[in-house]
Amino acid sequence: MRGATHAKWAALALAVALTATACGGGDDSGGSGADGIVSSSWGDPQNPLEPANTNEVQGGKVLAMIFRGLKQYDPKTGEAKDMLAERIETTDSTNFRITLKSGWTFSNGEKVTAKSFVDAWNYGAHLKNNQKNAFFFGQIEGYDQVHPEEGQAKAETMSGLKVVDDRTFTVKLSQKFSLWPETLGYAAFAPLPKAFFDDHDAWLSKPVGNGPYTVDSYAKGSQMALKRWDGYPGEDKAQNGGVTLKVYTDNNTAYTDLTAGNLDLVDDVPASQLKNVEADLGDRYINVPAGIIQTLSIPFYDKAWDTPDGDKLRKGISRAINREQITETIFQKTRTPAVDWTSPVLGEEGGFKNICGDFCSYDAAEAKKLVAEGGGIPGGTMRISYNADTGSHKEWVDAVCNSINNALGNNRACVGNPVGTFADYRNQVTTQKMTGPFRAGWQMDYPLIQNFLQPLYYTNASSNDGKWSNPEFDKLVDQANAEPDTQKAVEIFQRAEEVLRDDMGAIPLWYQNGSAGYSERVSNVALNPFSVPVYNEIKVN
Amino acid sequence: MGRYVARRLLQMIPVFLGTTFLIFFMVYSLPGDPVLGLFGDKGVDPATLAAKRKELGLDLPIWQQYWNYMTNIILHFDFGNQIRNGRPVTEVLGDAFPITLQLAALAFAFELIFGIGLGVIAGLKAGRLADNAVLIFTLLIISIPVFVLGFIIKMVFAFELGWMAPNVSNEQKWSELIAPAIVLGGLSLAYVARLTRTSMAENLRADYMRTAIAKGLPKRRVIGVHLMRNSMIPVVTFLGTDIGALMGGAVVTEGIFNVKGVGGLIYESITRREGTTLVGLVTILVLVYLATSLLIDLLYAVLDPRIRYA
Numbered sequence: 098m099r100g101a102t103h104a105k106w107a108a109l110a111l112a113v114a115l116t117a118t119a120c121g122g123g124d125d126s127g128g129s130g131a132d133g134i135v136s137s138s139w140g141d142p143q144n145p146l147e148p149a150n151t152n153e154v155q156g157g158k159v160l161a162m163i164f165r166g167l168k169q170y171d172p173k174t175g176e177a178k179d180m181l182a183e184r185i186e187t188t189d190s191t192n193f194r195i196t197l198k199s200g201w202t203f204s205n206g207e208k209v210t211a212k213s214f215v216d217a218w219n220y221g222a223h224l225k226n227n228q229k230n231a232f233f234f235g236q237i238e239g240y241d242q243v244h245p246e247e248g249q250a251k252a253e254t255m256s257g258l259k260v261v262d263d264r265t266f267t268v269k270l271s272q273k274f275s276l277w278p279e280t281l282g283y284a285a286f287a288p289l290p291k292a293f294f295d296d297h298d299a300w301l302s303k304p305v306g307n308g309p310y311t312v313d314s315y316a317k318g319s320q321m322a323l324k325r326w327d328g329y330p331g332e333d334k335a336q337n338g339g340v341t342l343k344v345y346t347d348n349n350t351a352y353t354d355l356t357a358g359n360l361d362l363v364d365d366v367p368a369s370q371l372k373n374v375e376a377d378l379g380d381r382y383i384n385v386p387a388g389i390i391q392t393l394s395i396p397f398y399d400k401a402w403d404t405p406d407g408d409k410l411r412k413g414i415s416r417a418i419n420r421e422q423i424t425e426t427i428f429q430k431t432r433t434p435a436v437d438w439t440s441p442v443l444g445e446e447g448g449f450k451n452i453c454g455d456f457c458s459y460d461a462a463e464a465k466k467l468v469a470e471g472g473g474i475p476g477g478t479m480r481i482s483y484n485a486d487t488g489s490h491k492e493w494v495d496a497v498c499n500s501i502n503n504a505l506g507n508n509r510a511c512v513g514n515p516v517g518t519f520a521d522y523r524n525q526v527t528t529q530k531m532t533g534p535f536r537a538g539w540q541m542d543y544p545l546i547q548n549f550l551q552p553l554y555y556t557n558a559s560s561n562d563g564k565w566s567n568p569e570f571d572k573l574v575d576q577a578n579a580e581p582d583t584q585k586a587v588e589i590f591q592r593a594e595e596v597l598r599d600d601m602g603a604i605p606l607w608y609q610n611g612s613a614g615y616s617e618r619v620s621n622v623a624l625n626p627f628s629v630p631v632y633n634e635i636k637v638n
Numbered sequence: 639m640g641r642y643v644a645r646r647l648l649q650m651i652p653v654f655l656g657t658t659f660l661i662f663f664m665v666y667s668l669p670g671d672p673v674l675g676l677f678g679d680k681g682v683d684p685a686t687l688a689a690k691r692k693e694l695g696l697d698l699p700i701w702q703q704y705w706n707y708m709t710n711i712i713l714h715f716d717f718g719n720q721i722r723n724g725r726p727v728t729e730v731l732g733d734a735f736p737i738t739l740q741l742a743a744l745a746f747a748f749e750l751i752f753g754i755g756l757g758v759i760a761g762l763k764a765g766r767l768a769d770n771a772v773l774i775f776t777l778l779i780i781s782i783p784v785f786v787l788g789f790i791i792k793m794v795f796a797f798e799l800g801w802m803a804p805n806v807s808n809e810q811k812w813s814e815l816i817a818p819a820i821v822l823g824g825l826s827l828a829y830v831a832r833l834t835r836t837s838m839a840e841n842l843r844a845d846y847m848r849t850a851i852a853k854g855l856p857k858r859r860v861i862g863v864h865l866m867r868n869s870m871i872p873v874v875t876f877l878g879t880d881i882g883a884l885m886g887g888a889v890v891t892e893g894i895f896n897v898k899g900v901g902g903l904i905y906e907s908i909t910r911r912e913g914t915t916l917v918g919l920v921t922i923l924v925l926v927y928l929a930t931s932l933l934i935d936l937l938y939a940v941l942d943p944r945i946r947y948a
Binding site for chain 1: 669670674675677680684685689693724725729797803805894902
């Protein structure tokens, strides 16, 4: 076998070339103990890192480290606890008086005052600043003046915000919203230092905030190094020396770097690795519920889907989906079958309850009967639309269609309808071009039952893409928002959810879990309800 | 010669304008709204959407957008800003090109040295065992998809043997780029080896070879100068066009080895409909193609004295 010798030489040459890389491997793990640096996977943030302009999780990670707002959501329970707020008082659920704790400063030494909040909120709301989360300030009186639906802004600041003194400001809402203080843990409500307004570009290249970390260096598109801020006045001080966020091309490369020991934490385990994750990481793999729910939205603007008996049709489709099986086989239990339209992270007190009941459990015979009573599938075939470029939606949509086809005993009842890109998909959804059910995902902004219902199902609400409308539901939501007692408000929201169920305004599929894996170098790793790692509690061994 | 080069350089101007316009128009006609995509699954406030589109100039008719874009490039060397996070496109390109150049240079050196080397061995021993071994080896490389080769190398050398880091780190050292360069250059290596082999085997029987041997020239000179120089023309043509392909077509390799270079950027820009970034990238790649093809044409004259440019 003389040929084999040549192959051997070629392999040897390759091996020699590769050995050279071994020396360059580089060890950038920074120390251990309380000063140890945690390296974590990251994706390039989609927007500039302004608090009111960050609406996705990658930018959210940074904001969670460098900012603290009036409230902070407990990483375990999701409960909104006072952070910078000493007290938030109201008598009528419309006028709020907010008092700040003393002793808080930004990491550049500037004091956090009432003005830091009011200026930041006015900036976030103003149309000319093009902030993507501007609508969060929509409840404050005067928002329609700084952010009209059409044309130019008519005012510079919102009339509902007034600074009383250094530590006090008042907020007037345009309508009653008793749970409003609970929303204030959202990043958009963070205070901003003067440096943000004085030299905006400099601030963006190295943001300054009031959280437990400060930005040490930021190379856009590749990595951000955050250091513990030793002068941080809060109680949730960082337990490590800092966090280095590294951008990866995708979650697969990040995962391989974790298993090779070059990375401490990945907060998104790729679907293709879920089968190996037990063997690779053992108990260093986290899989916990996050505030994300996936549903099938129904195009109620299409006459064929908005028939008098349509609720039976939709309930039938819901009962034809074998959620248990799909979450187990396709998602390897990183999704939990849905039993309502909210999320388990709310907890029972927050309003999570099995409201969907039988309508969310699989029963082929019952499904067939309900669909027939509801007039059958419109046009004989329904097409479930999804975007094909990200999120591997094809697998589960095909599985859902399979399940429906099997249950109804009709191979033509359901097919998937891929749309090339996310941009195109959202364009078709928002311009109401859908002719059949379409996938919808909702990640909560704050852990409140209101956030899972009002923006999605209230008549003409901002994310009500299916255009479902029900006066009874709207009435109950209004009533709940005006109810000063939290527990009673939650109960009224649940009644609204029952109205949603009776009409099956959207078909709940499953709750998405947050997943993460970490190296042996670190411990005490957890994900919060927003599926963001709780960086400040991570300990380096 | 000088006039020929000048003419070729002048020809680049209409090609440059044409390609930028074509790419610009193609991105424009892709379905979907890039600004809308930024808002995720959540509802969009129409006023913010309109203001953002106005800020980016996306509300203008396409010919006006193109005009603004081109005048900015030519007058201020301003390639515009990304839709996604407002970074200047020149900065984004400045981050992606150096690493891609490094990777392409390594892959190019790899395919040049090993490709021609293997080709020469096979060509000189055409029909014998060494030739067959190279044939099988190249066939194997050509038939393995890039991502399979990438994963195999990663699996064997990074995880089983532990000789290298599985990914390119953010420092992007030369040594880390060797593995991706081998994967990237592997396919072209096989082509180069085959081209060299065929060309050499053919020219071995040429009249000038017989003459050179008959003149009593040493074997090294016959092969090194007479044979190599004449056999290299098709190989050089291939290598020249391959530079562009190595730079722009490394999407898969870059993804596997965590290289944040041009290939991945092109892919991302297409899915996100980042018109300005994409046009900037492609424009530079077009310039690279134009420059290398000019260089190859000039190399012909060096390799073959019968070729003259007026």
